[in-house]
Amino acid sequence: MKKLNKYILIVTSFLLVFSCETTELNLRDDPNFITTNQANVDAFLISIQEDFVRQLEGDADFDPNDNWQSGRTQGDGLSLFGTQLTRLTASTLSRQYATNFLASDSDDEWINAYQGILADIRAMTPLAEANGQTRHLAIAQFIEAYVMTAMVDFYGDIPYTEAIDPANLNPAPDSGASIYEAALTLLDNAIVNFGNDVTAEPATIFFYGDDYDKWIKAANTLKMRLYNQRRLVDPNAFANIMAIINSGDYISTTADDFQFNWPGTSPSQPDTRHPRYGINYTATGAQDYMSNWLMNQMDTSSDPRIRYYFYRQSGTVPGSTGNPPNEETLACSLTSAPMHYVTGGFTFCYLDNGYWGRDHHDDAGDPPSNFLRTTFGVYPAGGKFDDDRFTTDPDNAGVAAGSGGNGAGITPLLTASWVDFMQAEMAMVNGDPAAARTFMSAGITKSIAKVQSFNR
Template sequence: MKKHIVFSLLAGFVGFTACESLELDLTENPNALVDSQADVDFFLNSIQEDFVRHLDGDANFDPNDNFVSGGNTNGDGLSNIGLELTRVDNLNGRQYLSAYQGSDFNDEWTNAYTGILKDIRTMTPLAEAADQVHHIGIAQFIEAYVISSLVDFFGDIPYDEALQGTANLNPNVDGGASVYDAALTLLDAAIANFEASASSDPAYDLFYDNDYDAWVTAANTLKMKLYLQRRLVDGSALSSFQTIVDAGDYITTTGEDFEYKWGATSVTNPDTRHPRYGLNYQAAGAGDYMSNWLMNFMDTTDDPRIRYYYYRQTDAVPGADIAPNEEVLNCSLEAPPQHYIDGGFTFCYLRNGYWGRDHGDTDGVPPDGFLRTTYGVYPYGGRFDDDSFQGIGPGQGGAGAGITPIVTATLVDFMVAEKEMVENDPAGAAIALEAGMRKSIAKAMSFGSLDSGADFSFAPSMTDVDTYVQSIIDAFNDATAMEDKWDILGEQYLIAQFGMGVDCYNFYRRTGYPRTLQPNLEPDPGTFIRSMFYPSNVVNTNSSISQKGDQTQTVFWDNNPTAPEAN
């Protein structure tokens, strides 16, 4: 067992444990406490921490967490991968086959199995013996999310035979559909536990502070998400979704959002800042490149969220506002590829200081850490863009006190809009689309207060917001083809889900929209990734799992005959 430190808004709490094993052998460390001596609260704290890392990874490869091997991804986490593939963030990979390798997912797999799921298996009998049913309910909710998201990214995964220790070191995979069924069963059990009386509540509920009515609401909403996710292969999915809507107990306001709030009380041991902040607000400047597609789309449509999503370190990009510069932006001296010209896509540089990269750009890293655009105040806790155009550094803006949005009221509105579109009710979809956009914009704008030093005379007015929302709704209603309406819905879905890539990746594969995304720089990048390679560590240690030949294998709910059009 290894020591962890809770990264929460509660500064100073430092003593919980989590079990560690590079395989699924679950062997015990003779120098540590045995499981029967462990505290249920310690286990639950570790489960909650590792769950957030499952989505957003880490910023400093802390040896005390499960994200230590690195890989090709900056900071890891499933959300990061989904954002990159859908152009919400930048993808570094001109060939999809090589963009992500099995080694890139070792941390996520280890964190899920020998972190989260193993700790749940160990904690549960201890909690049952003490009648701590609320601890168990939270663990069941988290397990349901984790196993369903593993299916979303990898397809069939070990579940029924997993986590049996030396009794089975080579667990077989279960079909993704059966794992989804197990997730729904877990959520029903979680709801029952939330509604029951417990002998004691968790010392630290990092999501709802022991409000179990809120937990029930979140569990119902996660069930809605799972039903919608499998609607292509489950004829009863939409009716099951609607049954929850009709009952009314699901997330409808942003105050009910299921999200993790990063405390930003410490930089190390543990780093309690949002990982994307920690990877970009560095002494050496920004570490990530932003998506040229999304920045351009938001800039040219006057999206009121853009100053909250992005912070520009300069007001001019070589090739656009100033002369090309080979040293800091090599592509500013290059001609765009023919398929970019034919499709009318932006290439390399954008106006107004939005300095990012195109989808698939694999250029090296020039000395542009204090020039490239970086993440803003929402949701990562960075700076509000007030045209100050200053180089960024540690502690600026919100100091990393952002959020990991997981299941939100905005997502619910977009799920309802999707259902209405599937049922050929674009008028109903327009109502839900507007509601989702307004919630998304209001939430992003509320984060401005994190950056106390910003000049908010540059903040959008309510007139700006109304004008923008109406322009999108008018375009949606005026579109005569359903495909064009889907494109508009898809574009707004991706923008609203900024910071949560699991649902972006799922939506894009499930619907195939929007078709308007910037394609890969490579004219023939290969088929879009329909599922990920299995992690190298499990393929090398589990004889029951063979590596996929490529990433074109679909997960069980994805029966689309072709990959998304915007390859």
């Protein structure tokens, strides 16, 4: 037995020595990730496109396959910040703008923009150029222009020319003006590349498919938006916008709208539902609060889009006309409106007709109203159409996962109605209120028609 143990020990020692001599101990590349020389241009483009839409719309479940890091709230994305700041959704974390958002709240957006989108574009570009894959390049150039100017709009001066350099851990910020100028150049290059001959088409395109005429319209429309946003410091902005309008090569009909269509086919790994659906159509009820201000504006003006935008779980709200207050589900229903609300004619705490939301910057916590509060409807989140069937209806599944449109919503990125509103703004600036009214009416008409076309 002792001899057997001795032989086993000797053989094991030889195996260990041999393993050490033949195992590569100087690996510099993580074997769990592809390296640049192994990369596939199509795989890069798929990642760039997904991260692009999540940069704006966020992520419902913090899927491990993307670059999101689970920041201040579920979902994140630049759109969430924008809608809260403009009262399109309720901002509920603080009563002060200065403390409502922390510096770390934007970690997701910075990580995704730089370590995700921009890093992938920088790695993909030389490969696509070497292969003559100019339409891969064009899509990447368009996305880079969109994302980096959006980052400027939210954060001001940001790193760009020195970004994505592993040797530089403290890149200097570029001016927002210079990034806008670089974006316009990117869009001009993208327009050329969309029209060039290619050796191979992209295998997967999430927007427009292979209709590159629409891509060119989207690029020109983004140029229009950038010119309009810098018109106060660019004396040529109006002329440049008019040149695009006169060409007719921009998004002018809803059929050309640039949007991401969420498939709504999987709840995890990856979650392909609209993020706001994934967060609010759950076994524990709705998580977000809708904006009392916006719901009141739409309800009191009989806006036909309201039942598409919002889904009411209850036909009544505590404290509203004819309904008793309820301290447990809506504590503010027991209090009187502050005098400045009364004198200013502002809504306070509750609305009539079952529109149960939250006032701007009401940080009163999260009471057990998840199965009572109003949430996202069928447009654009792919939720439920509001047909007056509340949670009291035994045949109504409420906000259960899978109900309504199952998250097969959209993320609009550039639309024909927005172009009309942009032209209305320019008309007002140029002293033509009649033209502004015409464009505004056209934009509203397009928006209503688009919203009402959504499957109930």
